[in-house]
Amino acid sequence: MYQHDGFWMWGGGGIFMILFGILLVLAIAALVRLLASSGNPPGSAGSGRKRALEVLEERYAKGEIDRDEYLQKREDLEG
Incomplete structure (x- = not known):
């Protein structure tokens, strides 16, 4: 059984x-x-800077900031 x-x-x-x-x-x-995720590994250092530069370029293109301010901020981000 x-x-x-x-x-x-x-x-x-x-x-x-x-x-x-x-x-x-x-x-x-x-x-x-x-x-x-956007394809970037989490915590990658370049992804934040890249996005910051994109935002900066958009603001400059829209006329929110002038050329001198754009160049200064770009230098700060890249340096």
Whole structure:
């Protein structure tokens, strides 16, 4: 006769299902973070400066700052 009183009958398999669920959630979260990033590794020094220069160029193009201020700020960012 087949007995149902082993490890799996008393919930041992449930532990593995919980671990699998946690791993699945972590994998999905990692995938979402990867897709949401702009391709630059987190904490890369160049990405912040590049974005700051882009904003500076946009402000100069819109006329929000004059040429002297643009050149000074660009020098500060690059130096």
